[in-house]
Amino acid sequence: MVPQRVSLVTIGAMHLPELRSFYQKLGWSETAISSDQYSVFETTGVLLSLYPIQELEKDTGMIFSASDGLKGTLLAINVDQAEDVDDTIVNIRAAGGNVIREPYDAAWGGRIAYFLDPENNCWEVTWNPTAVFNEKGAMITF
Numbered sequence: 001m002v003p004q005r006v007s008l009v010t011i012g013a014m015h016l017p018e019l020r021s022f023y024q025k026l027g028w029s030e031t032a033i034s035s036d037q038y039s040v041f042e043t044t045g046v047l048l049s050l051y052p053i054q055e056l057e058k059d060t061g062m063i064f065s066a067s068d069g070l071k072g073t074l075l076a077i078n079v080d081q082a083e084d085v086d087d088t089i090v091n092i093r094a095a096g097g098n099v100i101r102e103p104y105d106a107a108w109g110g111r112i113a114y115f116l117d118p119e120n121n122c123w124e125v126t127w128n129p130t131a132v133f134n135e136k137g138a139m140i141t142f
Helices: 016-025 053-060 082-094
Strands: 008-013 039-042 047-052 074-079 098-105 111-116 122-127 139-141
Touching: 008 016, 008 053, 016 039, 016 047, 047 053, 074 082, 082 098, 082 111, 082 122
Parallel strands: 008 047, 074 122
Antiparallel strands: 039 047, 098 111, 111 122
């Protein structure tokens, strides 16, 4: 059986120092294993790592597109209250994030906004009224 968990998300960074700086400006804490060649941020339930895309290509044996467009992956930050979407977007914009869709009320009852980090990794900031979080703040269902 394969364990049913996601424990680490890695973004292949084209320019690690600049991308790392963006996440630091969001106020996110790095782990002690971060270095000049690799960066790992603590999030609730999953670690977010930034790894040079050239090294990722060596490790996987694959070539990744350097396209400026959407990479086919959407990362999400789920917040506790509807107004937290707006507040979070203000902070993301101040840190240099590119807000590509302003906060709006979704037809299904939630509130959503979208932004790109400096390397165009797409993020969603969402409040889902049915989301359930555990005592550590990790979303366990919605």
